[in-house]
Amino acid sequence: MDFKKFLPWIIAIVVIIGIYSWVKGINNTAVTYEQNINESWGNVQTSYQRRNDLIGNLVNTVKGAADFEKSTLTAVIEARAKATAITIDPKNITPEQLTQFNQAQSGVSSSLSRLLVSVERYPELKANQNFLKLQDELASTENQILTARTRFNEAVKPYNTHVKTFPNSLFAGMFGFKEKPYFEAAVGAEKPVEVKF
Template identity: 80%
Template sequence: MRKFLPWIIVGAIVLIGYFWVKGINNTAVTLNSNIEESWGNVQTSYQRRNDLIGNLVNTVKGYAEHEKSTLTAVIEARAKATQVTIDPSNITAEQLAAFNAAQSSVSSSLSRLLVSVEQYPNLKADQSFLKLQDELASTENQILTARTRFNEAVKPYNNHIGTFPNSLLAGMLGFQKKAYFEAVAGADKPVEVKF
């Protein structure tokens, strides 16, 4: 029995090491999948907003023919925002900043469009416009929720791969920290409303 003892100890160490590495890897893969799902939900929310913007612009177009510059700005911002793509398996802070900037441009253009709508009382009373406006407000809330849930999915992943001893293997297994959604520059300042 004594001659097999070293082999049993080595076998036990190998098994313990195997299950430890397997646990780190499988948990990181599961958490990464949660991040990818959350990112898909963020993109779905933004896509819904982009689809609604097209309908909103077409509705306003009929009433506000001379607001072409505002309408053009909204359309261009929407087009630029749809061109920014991010690989959910390798989300970096720079990619999120570019995505945020493009989406911020859409929000800014959309705000200008909604302010210009104030000049058209018939449009403000139009049921299809009111419904689109409500849908847009609902979509903005969905975007906020999706972004919050994305950040909530990133946190356990980053904690898992960043804590010791997992951090020793995470890098070797190819797992990198993910970036969080952050507010766009200037979001901490109060919005100035002019009438």
């Protein structure tokens, strides 16, 4: 039997199997990284949902103070509604969508801060145990949000590195894998906070 006759076929088969395994590895690694991003995004949404649920309880507690500023409560309720109206699919997330989501959540944070500052003028509300507990839970939730956003960014980095590195970038585009945006600080966060008494 003459092996020289089959040698080109054997080499071709080995090369095809090698290329297939390499391309499959690029795809499967991208899929794994993308699943990590999806999980991280779910944790971000869960943290924001917890804050939204707490805001509802906080608003109801504050409504009990009859002479409390209604415009402040309305601003919180409207910001919360706007923030919950934005939904994002982490598979197809774009920088514009993430910016829009970030702005809506910043609006909630801003109106919530105004609410908590205005509470200082209501001693009976400041002494309310339900209010104090909700305030502590909100502070804890803000820390959870920060952690979830940080972990989302940590999940995006290896994915982006994988799909942007040559030659992976050639195949990633063919398989529909695109670069994902990072969470960034809210606009104006670089300015020092002005504290007024």
